[in-house]
Amino acid sequence: MGNDRAVRARGVTRYFGDVVALGGVDLDIAAGQVHGLVGPNGAGKTTLFGLLLGLAVPDGGSLEILGRTTGGAPSVPAGVAGFVDGPGLYPALTARQNLAALADLQQRASRRANGAEVERVLAEVGLTDVADDRVRGFSLGMRQRLGLAAALLARPRLLVLDEPANGLDPAGRRHLHDILRRLAAEGCAVLVSSHRMDDLAAVCTEITLLARGRTVFTGPIEKLAAETPDLDYRVVTALDVQHTVRGVARLDALVGRLVAAGESVREIAPSVPPLEAAFLALTEPEADR
Amino acid sequence: MSAATGTLLGPAEVPAADAGGSTPAAYRFELVKLLSQWRLRIVLLACWIAPGLFVAAVGRQSALPSDTLFGRWMHATGWAGALVVLGFCCSWALPLLTSLVAGDAFAAEDRLGTWRHLVMAVRSPRRIFVAKVLASTSVILVMVLGLAASGTVGGLLSAGSRPLVGLDGHILTPGAAAVRLLLAWAVVLAPTLAFAGVGLLGSVALGRSPMGLLVPAVLAFALQLLRLLPLPVPLRLALPSEAFLAWHGLFTDPAQLGPLWIGVAVALAWAVVATGAAYLLFVRRDFTNLANDGSARRAVVGGVLPLVALLGLTAVTLAAAMPGAADGHGSGITAPKVEEALATSFGHLYRLQARELHRPDVTEAQLATSATCDRGAASVPGDGDGEGDRVTDNGAGDDWRCVVSWHIPGAQAVGSATYQLDVTAEGRYVADGDGPKEVNGTFWVRTATGDAPNPLWQIDGTLDLLPPASQH
DSSP states (O other): OOTTEEEEEEEEEEEETTEEEEEEEEEEEETTOEEEEEOOTTSSHHHHHHHHTTSSOOSEEEEEETTEEOOSSOOOOTTEEEESSSOOOOTTSBHHHHHHHHHHHTTOSOHHHHHHHHHHHHHHHTOGGGTTSBGGGOOHHHHHHHHHHHHHHTOOSEEEEESTTTTOOHHHHHHHHHHHHHHHHTTOEEEEEOSOHHHHHHHOSEEEEEETTEEEEEEEHHHHHHTOOOOEEEEEETTOOEEEEESHHHHHHHHHHHHHTTOOEEEEEESSOHHHHHHHHHHSOGGGO | OOOOOOOOOOGGGSOOGGGSOOHHHHHHHHHHHHHTOHHHHHHHHHHHHHHHHHHHHHHTSSSOOTTSTTGGGTTTOHHHHHHHHHHHIIIIIHHHHHHHHGGGTTHHHHHHTOHHHHHHHHOOHHHHHHHHHHHHHHHHHHHHHHHHHHHHHHHHHHHOSOOEEOTTSOEEOHHHHHHHHHHHHHHHHHHHHHHHHHHHHHHHHTTTOTHHHHHHHHHHHHHHHHHHSOOOHHHHHTSTTTHHHHGGGGGSSSOOHHHHHHHHHHHHHHHHHHHHHHHHHHHTSOTTOTTOOOOHHHIIIIIIHHHHHHHHHHHHHHHHHOTTTTTTTTTSOBHHHHHHHHHHHHHHHHHHHHHHTTOOOOOHHHHTOEEEEEEOSSOOTTSSSOTTOSSOSBSSEEEEEEEEEEEOTTSSOEEEEEEEEEEOTTSEEEEEEOSOIIIIIOSEEEETTEEEEOTTTEEEEEOOOSOGGGOO
C-alpha cells in the first residue's frame, strides 16, 4: 500500500444475522482527498462508517486504515476521528464541557494545552459565542458543528463524517466545505456522506456509490456525471408552454422545431440534475426505473 | 462560522491509539456526566439534608416512631435518631439510590445514542466499564456518606449525645454508640454495593429500556417480601439484603457477629458476580447497533442465571456449614433463644428503671432474670409443649407469651412480669408489657423529677438466627 492511501478496502463484507449489510465493498481513499459516500437508505453506508471508525470489524475481505489492517476485536485506529448517525453529544453539558472531556481523554501534555485545543476547534466551527451554553438548547446545525469540532480535536489523518451538512444553513455548509478542503490540503483524508449530490459535488473529488451493500460506482465525480444516462430536459417557451424530452438528440430536434416555428425559447434545463439522475440510475433496482 | 484557523499535526504528534481515554480521564468524564444531571444533584443534596431535617422534626414531636427500631429512644439520645435513619435507608433509600445511579449508568448512553462517540473517545470498552463502575460507585458512596452524616448531625443536634439503649437492653456510652453506628454504616455498604452491581447488570442487559433502572428497586421489593416469609435460615442468610439487617447484631452484648460476617460476605459476592456478569455482557455488545434494547435471552443467561446459581450455592454451603440450622423448623427462632434474649434485655432494662426511680442499684447477677416463653393458647394433645399450647414453640408470630422472673435483692420474693411478643421472621421482636402495672404495665414511670418513659413497657430486641454452635 502506498503511503498516501488512507483507506483501502477490498471485498469487505459484514453481516447482521442473515442480513447482508455489506456484500463485498471496495473503497480507496487517498490522503489529501475529500471522498464522498452516497447511497440510498439501507445501502450499507452506516455499517461502512462503523468499520472505518473501528466500532466493528469486517466479517470478510480486507480493510486497511492508515496503513493498519483491521481485524480481531474492534478498536479505533489512531488518527481516525468522525461520527456516524450524528455526533454523540451530552445535552446536559455545555459545548465547552463536551469538548474539554474529550480533550482530557486524549491525554495532552497539560490542562492548558487541552484548553487551547478546545478554544481552537470552537473558533474553527464558529461556536465560541455559545461555548458555555448547554447542548440541549442547540439546534441541529449547531450540534453538527460541535460534532465536527469534537472530531477536529483529535487532529485526525482520516476524518469520517456521516452527513455533516445536515441542518446547516447555506453559509454553514459553505464553511463546512472550506474546512474540509483545508483539511484535505493539509494531507487529511476525508470521507463524507450526504443525501445531497450538490453538497458532494461542491467538495468531493471522488465519490463512491453504494447500493444494497455493494459498490456500484467509485471514481472522480466528473466520471459519474459522464455515466449519466439520457437526461430529461424541460424546455419552456416565451408563451409559457412547457415541453419535456429525453436525451440531447431529441432536445436539439425540439429546439430546432421551435425556432423554425418562430417561437422563442425562454428556458432549457434538465428536469433532474445530472448527478442525481446518475445516482437514481445506478442505485434504483431495474424494476423501479 | 469563523474563518478556519487550525492546522494538522504530523503523524508523530497525533495521539496514539491507546493514548485516548486513560481510565482516570474516563472516570472524570463519567463523574462530570453524572453530576451534570440536575435530578442527581437534587438527590445528592437531599441525601445531605433530608435525614437531618427528618430527625430534627421527629425529635420535636411528642409521638415517636416506636414501631421503628430505636424509634422509641429518639427523645433520649441523638444516636437513636441516627439509627432510625439507618434503618429507613436499609429498607428503601439505599436500593432506590442504587437504582437511580447504577441502574442508569449504561442505559443513559443508550438513550442519548452516544455509545459510538464514547467508544471512539475512550477507545476501550473495558476502560469505559471500569470508569462507569467507579463513577457510579463514587456517587453512591457520597450519597451514603451524606445520609449517615446528616442523620447523625440531625440526631445529635436535636437530642444530644447521650447513652443509647442497645437491642439487648444494655447501655452503650455515647462513644460506644458512635463506633457501632459507624460500623453499622460500613456494614450496609456491602449490600449497597450488591444492589449497585445488580443495577449495573440491569442497565447493561436491558439497554435503553426503563426496566433496567428499576431492577435494584424490584429486587429490593422482592427481597422485602421474601424476608417476611418463614424461610430456612441458610436460605435467608444467602439473600444479598441480609446485611441490611445484620448490623442490628452490633447493638447487643456480645455482638451477634455470625450473621453480620455472613451477610457482608454474601453481599460482596453478589456485588462481584453481578458486576462481573455485567462486564461480560458489556464487552460483547455490538456498539454499532444504535437500537440496542437488550435481549431477553442475554439478560436471562448472562444476568439472572449467575445470580440464581450464586444464591443456590450460598444456601447449600451455609446449610452444610451449619448443622442444627433446622432448629425451630428451620426458622432459627426457638423458645430457648426467645427466653434468653428477653431475660437478658429485661435484666438490663430493670437496672435502667431502678436508676430512673432512684432505687438502689442492682446487678444482673443479683437479679438472676429468667423467662419462660410459650407460643399459642390452647392445647394440642401429645405435642410435648404442655397444656395451653396450640402450636409448637418456635417460629415467627405475634402470639408469643413470656413470663419473666427475677430475684428482688434483699427479699425472698420472686418478681414476675408478663410480656406479649411479636417475633418477626427476620429475628426482630417487640415485647409488649402485660403487667404488673408497676413494672411494665404503663408507658410512664413517676420519678422524683417528673414522668419518664418506662424502659420495661416495651422492649425491642433481636435474635441470633444461627444455631448456637455457629453463633461465634
